Amino acid sequence: MLSPxxxxxLSLMMVIIMFGMGSSLTFKDFRLALRHPQAVGxxxxxxxxxxxxxxxxxxxxxxxxxxxxxxLVLIGCMPGGTTSNIFAYFSKSLLSLSIMMxxxxxxxxxxxxxxxxxxxxxxxxxxFRIPPDQIARLLFVLLIPTLIGMWLRRKNSNIGAVIELMGxxxxxxxxxxxxxxxxxxxxxxxVETGWEVYAAVILIGVIGFAFGYLxxxxxxxxxxxxxxxxxxxxxxxxxxxxxIVIMTFADETQQLILLMPVMYSLFIVxxxxxxxxxxxxxxxxxxxxxxxxxxxxx
Amino acid sequence: xxxxxxxxxxxxxxHYRATRTEAGEEATIHHLHDNLAALIQAAGQNxxxxxxxxTCMPNGMNGRLTYGEVxxxxxxxxxxxxxxxxxxxxxxxxxxxPNCLTLPVVVFGxxxxxxxxxxxxxxxxxxxxxxxxxxxxxxxxxxxxMFVDKLESIIKQTGxxxxxxxxxxxxxxxVVKGVLKLVLKHWNRVIPKHQLDVDTIDQALKKGRExxxxxxxDVRQYxxxxxxxxxxxxxxxxxxxxxxxxxxxxxxxxxxNLEQVDSVAGDHIEPGKECILTALPIYHIxxxxxxxxxxxxxxxxxxxxxxxxxxxxxxxAFDNYPISWISGxxxxxxxxxxxxxxxxxxxxxxxxxxxxxxALHKAVAERWRTVVGSPIAEGYGxxxxxxxxxxxxxGQERPDCIGIPAPDTDVRIVDExxxxxxxxxxxxxxxxxxxxxxxxxxxxxxxxxxxxxxxFYTGDIGVMTExxxxxxxxxxxxxxLVSGFNVYPNEVEDCIARIPQVQESAVIGxxxxxxxxxxxxxxxxxxxxxxxxxxxxxxKQELAAYKVPKIVVFWSExxxxxxxxxxxxxxxAAVTGD
Numbered sequence: 061m062l063s064p065x066x067x068x069x070l071s072l073m074m075v076i077i078m079f080g081m082g083s084s085l086t087f088k089d090f091r092l093a094l095r096h097p098q099a100v101g102x103x104x105x106x107x108x109x110x111x112x113x114x115x116x117x118x119x120x121x122x123x124x125x126x127x128x129x130x131x132l133v134l135i136g137c138m139p140g141g142t143t144s145n146i147f148a149y150f151s152k153s154l155l156s157l158s159i160m161m162x163x164x165x166x167x168x169x170x171x172x173x174x175x176x177x178x179x180x181x182x183x184x185x186x187x188f189r190i191p192p193d194q195i196a197r198l199l200f201v202l203l204i205p206t207l208i209g210m211w212l213r214r215k216n217s218n219i220g221a222v223i224e225l226m227g228x229x230x231x232x233x234x235x236x237x238x239x240x241x242x243x244x245x246x247x248x249x250x251v252e253t254g255w256e257v258y259a260a261v262i263l264i265g266v267i268g269f270a271f272g273y274l275x276x277x278x279x280x281x282x283x284x285x286x287x288x289x290x291x292x293x294x295x296x297x298x299x300x301x302x303x304i305v306i307m308t309f310a311d312e313t314q315q316l317i318l319l320m321p322v323m324y325s326l327f328i329v330x331x332x333x334x335x336x337x338x339x340x341x342x343x344x345x346x347x348x349x350x351x352x353x354x355x356x357x358x
Numbered sequence: 359x360x361x362x363x364x365x366x367x368x369x370x371x372x373h374y375r376a377t378r379t380e381a382g383e384e385a386t387i388h389h390l391h392d393n394l395a396a397l398i399q400a401a402g403q404n405x406x407x408x409x410x411x412x413t414c415m416p417n418g419m420n421g422r423l424t425y426g427e428v429x430x431x432x433x434x435x436x437x438x439x440x441x442x443x444x445x446x447x448x449x450x451x452x453x454x455x456p457n458c459l460t461l462p463v464v465v466f467g468x469x470x471x472x473x474x475x476x477x478x479x480x481x482x483x484x485x486x487x488x489x490x491x492x493x494x495x496x497x498x499x500x501x502x503x504m505f506v507d508k509l510e511s512i513i514k515q516t517g518x519x520x521x522x523x524x525x526x527x528x529x530x531x532x533v534v535k536g537v538l539k540l541v542l543k544h545w546n547r548v549i550p551k552h553q554l555d556v557d558t559i560d561q562a563l564k565k566g567r568e569x570x571x572x573x574x575x576d577v578r579q580y581x582x583x584x585x586x587x588x589x590x591x592x593x594x595x596x597x598x599x600x601x602x603x604x605x606x607x608x609x610x611x612x613x614x615n616l617e618q619v620d621s622v623a624g625d626h627i628e629p630g631k632e633c634i635l636t637a638l639p640i641y642h643i644x645x646x647x648x649x650x651x652x653x654x655x656x657x658x659x660x661x662x663x664x665x666x667x668x669x670x671x672x673x674x675a676f677d678n679y680p681i682s683w684i685s686g687x688x689x690x691x692x693x694x695x696x697x698x699x700x701x702x703x704x705x706x707x708x709x710x711x712x713x714x715x716x717a718l719h720k721a722v723a724e725r726w727r728t729v730v731g732s733p734i735a736e737g738y739g740x741x742x743x744x745x746x747x748x749x750x751x752x753g754q755e756r757p758d759c760i761g762i763p764a765p766d767t768d769v770r771i772v773d774e775x776x777x778x779x780x781x782x783x784x785x786x787x788x789x790x791x792x793x794x795x796x797x798x799x800x801x802x803x804x805x806x807x808x809x810x811x812x813x814f815y816t817g818d819i820g821v822m823t824e825x826x827x828x829x830x831x832x833x834x835x836x837x838x839l840v841s842g843f844n845v846y847p848n849e850v851e852d853c854i855a856r857i858p859q860v861q862e863s864a865v866i867g868x869x870x871x872x873x874x875x876x877x878x879x880x881x882x883x884x885x886x887x888x889x890x891x892x893x894x895x896x897x898k899q900e901l902a903a904y905k906v907p908k909i910v911v912f913w914s915e916x917x918x919x920x921x922x923x924x925x926x927x928x929x930x931a932a933v934t935g936d
Contacts, residue, residue: 217418
């Protein structure tokens with residue numbers, strides 16, 4: 061895992077990144093995202109209904125140990141991660157919707173996480189609480205910098221655009237950093253881990269993307285919103301899951317459970333990068349197609 | 359009453375009275391200046407402190423110039439051309455760039471220097487560039503850095519002796535400019551390296567300012583003597599006959615057209631208060647006359663969008679500026695109306711949208727009025743006529759109509775012999791007015807073919823209604839003759855366009871042994887769920903048999919002009935192989 065210093069540094073970077081992401085937004089963007097409020101509802105449902113179920117079924121299918129099951133289901137129950145916003149930005153999905161979903165799901169996670177954990181892993185329910193300071197942290201990392209970015213954009217769109225660009229570059233660097241430093245440091249873990257863990261942490265992301273998308277399309281969200289929900293569903297707050305594990309368990313058990321969030325956090329970055337490249341091309345094609353499409357009669 | 363008398367009576371005159379209360383029998387025109395330089399300088403002085411141009415990038419980055427700055431910079435550029443490059447009055451200077459801050463500065467500078475402007479499409483191929491530089495005899499060129507690599511390989515074959523290079527990010531705030539240039543160079547890779555000996559636009563202006571102060575030059579001396587009959591602009595047009603030729607537009611042509619626009623739309627334009635979105639390229643005559651000249655003259659704030667595709671690129675411009683006017687073509691309005699951000703939050707300050715270039719579809723016009731809640735007025739014109747010939751009076755627009763002729767303009771519909779046809783009959787539109795070009799540059803034969811007895815033959819087939827509104831039927835040269843019957847491709851294309859799965863089509867005539875010509879349709883689909891037979895079956899239901907396409911071919915796209923007009927000529931060339 062990351063050292064405390066790195067954690068703090070990462071949070072700080074996240075603040076700057078969200079500041080940049082915020083600079084790409086206007087209040088209109090949020091109002092547009094809210095024009096179909098069901099999108100937030102759909103996201104909520106896919107986050108808290110689909111994901112825990114997928115995680116649970118995956119553990120059954122892959123025959124995971126009880127510890128690994130707890131770890132995987134915990135990931136399934138987590139709210140959306142802040143990195144989902146970076147990927148939403150790069151994939152040209154609806155950043156405003158993504159941010160709103162992250163905030164809503166985290167607030168709801170306060171109640172939902174223990175409830176779901178109770179349901180899927182009976183007996184050890186009470187331990188799985190999101191520490192309250194995490195909410196404050198989220199607001200600090202996500203909401204406030206976004207709002208400041210938006211305000212700045214309104215004041216001066218040149219400064220806003222430059223900060224957006226810087227935030228984007230920093231976002232890419234952070235993601236690259238996570239991947240590049242993680243592998244050499246944890247190579248022993250990577251070698252010793254069995255295939256079913258790999259399968260579980262990779263699949264939960266991929267299946268999350270796919271089901272998030274399909275689910276939203278079935279519920280008639282437009283493709284761009286569906287892609288946003290898809291990313292939000294697949295990308296869970298891995299570090300938060302790790303934190304909860306560390307606070308809840310000790311010794312051997314802790315290490316066994318911890319393996320899942322840690323492995324997940326690594327692979328979701330890789331998964332999401334692929335999804336982002338794919339979605340970005342898709343968005344571009346749609347933009348060009350819309351340019352050409354016929355106007356429906358008034 | 360003979361047909362000619364009916365047209366001479368100008369039945370459209372009565373519609374002027376409704377729009378201009380003070381106008382009498384003849385719509386009055388305010389006579390402005392004697393040349394464009396004087397007009398430009400006057401606007402620069404009148405609105406000195408106000409914002410003239412803002413370039414707005416897709417991410418909202420922007421750079422801007424005030425009227426005072428544009429005035430001073432274009433003066434410096436005029437001095438640079440005359441004193442440093444040593445150009446004679448009347449020398450052609452080419453400008454090749456997308457919409458950006460440099461464009462108005464150099465265009466105005468060229469006009470103030472008494473030189474002749476040559477607008478060049480930046481997307482031209484090397485061969486087209488070479489042709490246009492040589493045909494116009496341009497001696498200097500201002501070009502955007504993105505396209506210098508094309509120039510490098512052909513410059514030796516041209517008479518260009520001085521090149522000035524600029525960038526889309528020119529005169530943006532320093533950090534923003536730096537960032538933008540880095541992105542364009544290393545991320546988008548659109549700025550090629552080159553070995554040419556050039557001046558940057560900043561160097562050119564610096565030299566101009568120095569020369570100006572050393573010899574204490576009054577720029578006025580370059581343009582004071584220019585008269586309405588002097589040539590201001592060579593605007594190249596492909597026409598339908600292949601090789602592109604330069605329409606020679608005088609100061610008088612362009613100023614007259616401004617006056618004509620002004621006398622009809624002027625009441626809706628508040629001097630110094632408007633904000634116009636320029637998403638169409640200014641190297642095209644529509645945006646050149648309307649956006650650049652007419653609205654600069656009116657002290658408007660002009661928002662320049664370098665590249666409106668995808669249309670998303672215009673979103674920040676609508677977010678950040680109180681757009682009150684917009685000029686566009688059907689495809690642009692169509693694209694805007696397909697965007698949620700536009701339809702949910704249409705620009706609240708929008709007054710009038712001007713449409714031209716190609717026919718404005720009825721569905722688009724209606725939707726625009728519903729969504730935006732303000733008029734969209736279609737006009738008609740050609741490069742050769744500076745460009746406006748007809749437009750719909752604002753507030754009295756009619757669907758599928760190009761409106762009524764501009765004040766001081768005579769329009770007739772004539773047959774093959776040049777005789778006026780009866781009202782309601784189709785025929786070629788011919789036009790006479792102060793906006794009609796001097797001729798094609800160095801092409802007396804083509805000029806004589808196009809302008810006969812002061813009447814310019816547009817090559818468009820049109821119809822006039824009883825009360826003087828005009829409607830376009832088609833291009834004359836595109837008309838198809840099937841067994842002696844006239845088929846207008848537009849009619850067939852409209853019919854095909856009503857198939858929901860069709861995006862667009864081009865209909866042309868191809869030589870046929872039995873019928874002389876046969877109708878062929880090249881169709882682009884939105885959804886590939888229909889066959890060629892379905893298209894023909896649909897046409898059979900709606901059209902007379904001789905109009906139904908004999909052959910339907912599905913294509914993935916159609917060749918188009920920069921403003922989105924389908925080029926039937928190129929479709930024909932691709933099909934027949936020449």
